[in-house]
Amino acid sequence: MLAAMPPTPPPPPEPGEARIRDRGDACPGALRLHPADDGRLARLRLPGGRLTVRQIEVLALVAETLGDGRISITSRGNAELRGLGDGCGAELAGLLAGAGLLPSPTHERVRNIVASPASGLDGLGYADVQLWARALDTALCAEPRAASLSGRFLFLLDDGRGDVAGLGGDVSLVAGEGGTVLLWLGARVFRLAADDAVRAALTAALAFLDAAETAGNGAWRPRELPEGHVPDWAGALARAGIPAEPVPVPPLPESPPPAPGPLGEHALHVLAPLGRLTAAQLRALPPAGEIRLTPWRGAVVTTDPARLPELESYGLITRPDAPGAGVTACTGRPGCAKSLADVRADALAAPPGPLPVHFSGCARRCGHPYGAWTGVLATGDDTYLVDGAPTPRTSLTAAVAAARALPTHTR
Structure with a gap:
């Protein structure tokens, strides 16, 4: 008998069509369990x-x-x-x-700030963006309107090495030479002084809230705004007294x-x-x-x-060639009712490889990595899709080993 396939998620909006959010963001927090x-x-x-x-x-x-x-x-x-x-x-x-x-x-729930983790410790990068993260957190908590941001809205602070710049931020700061920073806001990029970085990030987030309120579609993130409702990024920065020069969109730094x-x-x-x-x-x-x-x-x-x-x-992974390096998994069974398998148990046997590999118990693929990765998706207790290829559980190790050598997933 064929294994039951996971339910198909709803199709994404057509190009130019905004997603309609008819409820508030239900992301868990420390108070909302x-x-x-x-x-x-x-x-x-x-x-x-x-x-x-x-x-x-x-x-x-x-x-x-x-x-x-x-x-x-x-x-x-x-x-x-x-x-x-x-x-x-x-x-x-x-x-x-x-x-x-x-x-x-x-x-x-809105304190979503990812900063280059090694910033200020290893001599790389153009600025210690961990200091920016603390300052931005203080500024966010002090701004009453910021509490209206979605629990999914993401700030990225990259010190110029490119380790976190590509993680899908809504407001991204990338440090540059000479005390400058690039502020990335989707298809708009501004160059400004590093001293203005934190104020600019908060200003951009509030400009998104203005646009979302006008659009009325309940957008959680800028990419969900309908056409014609792009935030007035330049105007918001100018009104805040932040000198910001629009620049052509350069390639994102990546490492x-x-x-x-x-x-x-x-x-x-x-x-x-x-x-x-x-x-x-x-x-x-x-x-x-x-x-x-x-x-x-x-x-x-x-x-x-x-x-x-x-x-x-203590069982921590300290070498790139150690078992388990680059292997992640969602909660799976028995912790998640939507999962079709105990993916964490199966992930323990994943062979080493150059690419990250992520085991998912259902089509939501919760917690998957960004960039190039190998996807292992449960379709039943004993069947998986490995980068889309149907694979019985008994053949999982060999299939994952082969797939980790060939990047097929990017985001």
């Missing part, structure tokens, strides 16, 4: 992925006492807690607020994520197996200072690279 088959889920926005030692301890404690003992790292470098009980919301909020992880209850291992002389990069850390693994990361969770489901740690063998002993 999402019901799942394995309990409730909380998503904590971490601008720049940053966690202090104190916050790490609180997050590990929360995972152990209120959740399933693990912390998931999202493709935006945020943290998720799963397996939460129905009545834990007030206790969870109190613990997070006490650790500085919930600075604004009204803005907690691969840092490989697991040392980052300069004072930091290192490790990956979490399938994007999930145990509380013990999280606690093992920093002897002092901070860590930065990454969009590649790992962490940049400010520590002596000589600690790599110690961290490997």
Whole structure:
């Protein structure tokens, strides 16, 4: 008997036709918990992925006492807690607020800021955009209108190396030479002074809200606005007193994520197996200072690279050729009712390869990477599509090994 195929998602709007959003964004947060088959889920926005030692301890404690003992790292470098009980919301909020992880209850879901994780640590890049991330977070939380942004609206801050510029941001800042920055707003690009970068990013987000209100289609992101409702980016920047020069759209800077291992002389990069850390693994990361969770489901740690063998002993991925490097998966069964398979169990057997590979339990493909990647999609308990090719579970390892050598998915 043929395996049941996943439901076909609705077709995207035709070119020039805007998506109609007839409800508010239902993205989970730290206060809005999402019901799942394995309990409730909380998503904590971490601008720049940053966690202090104190916050790490609180997050590990929360995972152990209120959740399933693990912390998931999202493709935006945020943290998720799963397996939460129905009545834990007030206790969870109190613990997070006490650790500085919930600075604004009204803005907690809009603090989506991805910044180059190694910025300021390895001598690369034109600016320390981690400092911009903190300043932008403060500015967002201080602006009442910013609370109306969707939980999916994304700010990208790239220090010029090109590691995060291509991750699909709505407002992107790319640092350049001589104290300049390029502000990317879809098909419009402006050059401005780096000192104005944070103000310009917030101004652009508010200009989108103006356009979305006028359009009336409930757009969550600029790409969903109908024709004729492009935000007045230039006018908004001018009214804010920010000198901004429109420039022809250049190629986006692009570089691969840092490989697991040392980052300069004072930091290192490790990956979490399938994007999930145990509380013990999280606690093992920093002897002092901070860590930065990454969009590649790992962490940049400010520590002596000589600690790599110690961290490997905790089951963390510290080498690019280690088992599990570049392998991610959605929640799958039993945690997600929509999943058609226990994709996390099957992903553990994924062979190494140069391309990232993502296992998805249904056609939504939650949490897939950007750029070139190999897609493994469950169509039933024992069948998959590997980059679109029907594959029985018994042949999955060989099919994934072959597919990881040939990039077919880009976004």
